[in-house]
Amino acid sequence: MANEQSALLLRRQLQxxxxxxxxxxSAGLQGDDIYKWSIMIMGPPDTLYxxxxxxxxxxxxxxxxxxxxxxxxxSEMWHPNVYPTGEVCISILHPPGEDKWGYEQASERWLPVHTVxxxxxxxxxMLSSPNFESPANIEAAKQLRDNYSGFKKKVQRIVEASQEYEDSDED
Known part of the structure; x- marks a missing residue:
């Protein structure tokens, strides 16, 4: 039942x-799995990305x-709030409820009203304004804080690489 409701909600959000x-x-399904979406994010204007x-x-x-x-x-990403694995670490993607470490209020974490x-x-x-409070990528946060020009060069390189990226069937 919950499975059918979540699939219906996701179809509505996609439509x-x-x-x-x-x-x-932009967003679309990866294959025909309603639970796996392919996303493309344009680097925000007036940012390093x-x-x-x-x-x-x-x-x-x-x-x-x-x-x-x-x-x-x-795509390769160099940002304090993105783990080296590529997973994004922002409050609204954290499980609902109280934060056991006390960094976030429950209202900042996941709520069912959020949509894609x-x-x-x-x-x-997040790309426009990194959060240094609790970085997911400590090396990126340290470089941004201590060596801005090195951080900027690395981000410029990944921006250029992202423009050349060939879409593949890998997940």
């Missing part, structure tokens, strides 16, 4: 995004929207 595209990203075309996979649990999806960049659109707008915002 809504196709009907009313949002600037800065501007001009980038970053590919990612959003994987939804069958318990969606009660539990959050994961978003993992498949609100998640991706948050990811675009």
């Amino acid at each position: 809504e995004l196709k009907k009313h595209p949002v600037e800065g990203f 501007e001009g980038g075309i970053f590919r990612a996979i959003m994987q939804f649990p069958v318990t969606y929207p009660m539990e959050p999806p994961t978003l993992t960049f498949k 659109e609100t998640i991706l707008i948050s990811v675009i915002s």
Whole structure:
């Protein structure tokens, strides 16, 4: 039952995004699995990521929207809030409820009202303004803080590489 409801909700969200595209990203199914979406995020204007075309996979649990999806960049990404594996670490993708370490309030974490659109707008915002409080990629955070020009060069390289990326069938 929950499985059918989450699939229906995801189909509705996909239809809504196709009907009313949002600037800065596109989303579609990876194959025919309603729980696995192919995402393309454009680097936000006036940021180091501007001009980038970053590919990612959003994987939804069958318990969606009660539990959050994961978003993992498949394009190379160098950012304090993206793990070296490519997985995005932002508050709204953290499980609902209280944070056991006390960094986040429950209202900042996953809520069932979030949609693919609100998640991706948050990811675009994350690219625009990194959070140093609790970095997922400590090396990227350290480089951004201590060696801005080195960080900027590395991001420029990944932006250029993202423009040349050939889409593949890998997940």
